[in-house]
Amino acid sequence: MKKGLLIAVSGFSGAGKGTLMKKLMDECPDDFALSISATTRQPREGEKEGVEYFFKTKEEFEEMIDAGELIEHAVYVGNYYGTPKKFVDEQRESGKDVLLEIEVQGVLQVKEKFPDTVTVFVTPPTISELRKRLTGRGTEDAETIEKRIERAAEEVRYAYDYDYLLINDDIDKAIADLRDIVSAEHQKEENRTDVVKRLQDELGGKK
Numbered sequence: 344m345k346k347g348l349l350i351a352v353s354g355f356s357g358a359g360k361g362t363l364m365k366k367l368m369d370e371c372p373d374d375f376a377l378s379i380s381a382t383t384r385q386p387r388e389g390e391k392e393g394v395e396y397f398f399k400t401k402e403e404f405e406e407m408i409d410a411g412e413l414i415e416h417a418v419y420v421g422n423y424y425g426t427p428k429k430f431v432d433e434q435r436e437s438g439k440d441v442l443l444e445i446e447v448q449g450v451l452q453v454k455e456k457f458p459d460t461v462t463v464f465v466t467p468p469t470i471s472e473l474r475k476r477l478t479g480r481g482t483e484d485a486e487t488i489e490k491r492i493e494r495a496a497e498e499v500r501y502a503y504d505y506d507y508l509l510i511n512d513d514i515d516k517a518i519a520d521l522r523d524i525v526s527a528e529h530q531k532e533e534n535r536t537d538v539v540k541r542l543q544d545e546l547g548g549k550k
């Protein structure tokens with residue numbers, strides 16, 4: 344059984360990453376596993392424990408850090424966010440590609456630990472579209488929206504460091520693009536290992 348890929352997806356809050364991940368999981372539940380993060384932020388209306396996040400107190404979160412239970416963690420707009428290690432390891436071992444929906448500081452940590460991580464930065468086509476989506480969501484007050492836009496200005500500088508940039512204008516097109524990326528990354532891996540080995544075996548000794 345081949346170990347699954349680790350795919351880290353980042354992008355501005357309001358870029359549509361959440362919807363993208365959910366739709367991808369609905370379309371191919373056998374191929375992907377979506378990591379559920381721990382956070383100290385308050386649940387938004389409709390969010391459930393263990394579905395969107397594992398909601399923790401600051402103390403509980405810090406205990407998880409100390410116990411080495413997180414692959415990475417970061418502070419984002421005043422709250423802790425982190426990726427539990429156990430689920431990611433188990434799913435990858437079972438052959439599934441694991442999706443992490445995390446911000447840039449987390450991606451840098453993950454890439455350092457697992458250099459093969461595939462990194463994707465998702466953006467709406469324009470910032471005015473981003474503002475429209477954040478306002479339309481109706482889950483955050485004006486001040487938080489402004490904080491998230493300010494954060495976007497910081498994050499955009501890191502977009503160059505990602506392997507892929509995905510413009511999320513049309514959700515179905517964005518999903519198709521993401522699937523193409525994953526498929527290409529599998530080809531890379533498979534070519535390097537199995538195919539080349541087999542060719543070398545067949546050629547055996549003939550130089």
Ligand code: 5GP
Pocket residue numbers: 353354355356380381384415416417419424425426444445446447448449450
């Ligand atoms: P939100 O509060 O909108 O759900 O998430 C805020 C930001 O935190 C988003 O950019 C999201 O991708 C990021 N995030 C969610 N989970 C994690 C995590 O486990 N680690 C890191 N580093 N960022 C996360």
